[in-house]
Amino acid sequence: MALRHAVLAALLNGEYSGYQLTKIFDIGVSNFWYAAPQQLYAELTKLEADGLVAGREVVQRGRPNKRVFKVTEAGLGELAAFAATPAKPLLIRDDLAVKVHAVDLLDPEPVIEQLHDRAREAAAKLEVFEQILVSLRGDQDEEAFLRDGEHVGPYLSCLAGCRLERETRDWCRETARTLSARLARAGKDMS
Amino acid sequence: MALRHAVLAALLNGEYSGYQLTKIFDIGVSNFWYAAPQQLYAELTKLEADGLVAGREVVQRGRPNKRVFKVTEAGLGELAAFAATPAKPLLIRDDLAVKVHAVDLLDPEPVIEQLHDRAREAAAKLEVFEQILVSLRGDQDEEAFLRDGEHVGPYLSCLAGCRLERETRDWCRETARTLSARLARAGKDMS
């Protein structure tokens, strides 16, 4: 079980409800863990049953009430045990790269479009991540913050996200350019 | 179903057996698709039953015989349909990044070790990928090959793998360095 640890790690920064976690997994945590919203509600239920998180009701005005969760002592123990075991290899599954791999025998136009889409998404995510970095380090510069800051974990994982999105953006752009150029040449040869 | 398309894409380069595919998914295809060996045998059986790949027996001396598979016309059609549908978001799940995210409340030493391990693996993979690039483009330079080469798909997806491994290597090294420096400072403060 592995989603469990990602949820615990996300809850270290504060108390969140299931709904808030879906947002966090959609942007922040998404650089290293993908999870569907329904998974999160289910996992929170299990984590609470196992005593690894504790929920409490928050009464809201103008909106439905919500249950927010925080990591318990036992939950922290679970995370500590997890951190000490050898890491599994990176799990990655990318539809778009499969399409590029096979592009020689396929119609390249829809693939090129999808590359543009992905490049745009990556650029947008990169901007969000860079904003998160600024808000985490406050007025310090990066070097000072990483040396003296109290909580650097989220900063360091966000740096990984920045790298991933930047490379994704650039690879998508270059690949789209390459395929478009070949398409234009192929078109010319016909005429 | 998605592994299906990754297998079809991998079989476009030639005929492979289940065992050979496990090797390819372990190094080559692994930059964009992770799959366990048992999945591949199961998927090949299904793909053959559905007529998307065709297998034939290869008799070998000194080793067990094997069945190699190639993509059929129907399989190519399946891939073409897949390429034309919108790409799913990248699926990524990284244990190690979860640990880094939570590192402030945990013992950093095992995490630092795992970062070194991952950096080594990434560096090794990067070398392999760069060799693959050289063998794919032959004596041409990259620009000329991408303009005039016949099969650029595997080259382009391998470029994505290079980017991923390079960034992984560098992020792991820098993160390990940051955490080690903080550990050393914390130790000094005690004395």
Place this chain on the structure above:
DNA sequence: ATAGGCATGTAAGCAGTTACATGATTTA
């Protein structure tokens, strides 16, 4: 009014993981 965000789930089905199982041949 209606679309979108907040808030939380259930249920069915499919995909993926882990453990088990076998056996020959080559290399160290």
Place this chain on the structure above:
DNA sequence: TAAATCATGTAACTGCTTACATGCCTAT
């Protein structure tokens, strides 16, 4: 002679995805 490589699976279990379901409040 032991370990590694080649070669292929089955079975049980767990985890994940997709579709469905509900309902209130806010902003346009």
